[in-house]
Amino acid sequence: MKGLMELYSKEEIDNLFSETRLINLLMDKYHLIPKKRIMTKNQILVEEGLDNERVFYIKQGIVAFTRNESIFNFEQEGHFIGLETFLFNDIQPYTIVAMEKMEVLLFVKEEILDILMGLQEGWLYLYLLNKAEQQRIQKNCIHLHLKGNDRSRKMLADLAKNFGKVEGEAIVLPKCFSKKIVISYLGLSFNTGKSLIEKLQRENFLLRPEKEKLFRVNKEFC
Numbered sequence: 001m002k003g004l005m006e007l008y009s010k011e012e013i014d015n016l017f018s019e020t021r022l023i024n025l026l027m028d029k030y031h032l033i034p035k036k037r038i039m040t041k042n043q044i045l046v047e048e049g050l051d052n053e054r055v056f057y058i059k060q061g062i063v064a065f066t067r068n069e070s071i072f073n074f075e076q077e078g079h080f081i082g083l084e085t086f087l088f089n090d091i092q093p094y095t096i097v098a099m100e101k102m103e104v105l106l107f108v109k110e111e112i113l114d115i116l117m118g119l120q121e122g123w124l125y126l127y128l129l130n131k132a133e134q135q136r137i138q139k140n141c142i143h144l145h146l147k148g149n150d151r152s153r154k155m156l157a158d159l160a161k162n163f164g165k166v167e168g169e170a171i172v173l174p175k176c177f178s179k180k181i182v183i184s185y186l187g188l189s190f191n192t193g194k195s196l197i198e199k200l201q202r203e204n205f206l207l208r209p210e211k212e213k214l215f216r217v218n219k220e221f222c
Contacts, residue, residue: 019079022125023057026107030115034105039098041176045081052092055082055109061102062163062176067094071185073136074099076163082109083129100176152186152196153205153221159185160217170207170216177215 026032034057039045046052048067058077065073072094075081081096116122143155159182164171173182183193200206207216 019057019129022080023105026112026115032107032111032115034107037104037106039102039104041098041100043098045096045098045104046092048092048095050092052082053109055080055107055112056096057081057105057107059103059105061104062099062174063096063102064099064181065094065096070187071181072140074159074163074185080129083112083126099181100174149196149199152188153200155186156182156200156206156215156217157222159215160219160222164217166219167213167216169219171219171222172213173215173217175212175214179214182215 027034039061045056045063046054057080058075060077062074062076063081064071065075116125139158143151146154159173159177160171163177164173166172179194179197180190183190183197186193186196188196197206201208205218205221207218209216
């Protein structure tokens with residue numbers, strides 16, 4: 001793999017091996033025909049501990065990753081689910097649930113792997129997807145080592161950067177990030193999380209909600 005990586009510059013890797021290019025490769029060049037699915041809010045895509053032979057490509061919407069009913073990650077449109085760390089393991093290591101109504105493309109994992117295994121570049125795609133998953137896990141571990149408010153501030157700032165939209169002085173999270181969802185992600189009890197949110201609002205890290213826009217992170221802190 002190291003020798004293969006040396007054939008490409010970092011810029012070429014970023015340009016040539018994105019998940020957008022992968023979905024185009026699978027559908028346009030190799031003519032895989034996925035099934036289109038509309039997922040409803042709270043619908044489970046794959047369930048922890050069960051066999052999983054499917055791969056999803058998120059066309060629109062956001063999913064939450066949970067383990068033992070605790071949320072530890074999110075993913076949004078433009079990304080694959082099912083080609084990451086547990087590539088050769090059909091047992092699903094976590095539950096993935098739709099946070100809102102969403103559209104996905106459903107592939108058979110074996111069909112994708114058959115194509116990628118036959119391509120020199122295919123191994124690079126898989127390597128980069130695995131690397132991205134490892135980086136997410138490492139980030140979660142770093143969060144766990146932070147203390148008190150610093151941990152929650154960092155996690156909320158990361159959510160804002162990855163999923164939010166700038167509106168004036170705030171970066172606003174989509175409305176599917178409810179108070180219950182965010183508090184679960186922070187690893188707090190509901191009452192503790194509610195008190196923390198109020199404290200962060202007093203400190204101006206979180207700006208006051210506006211209608212359905214519950215989480216408005218002050219962009220000065222991001």
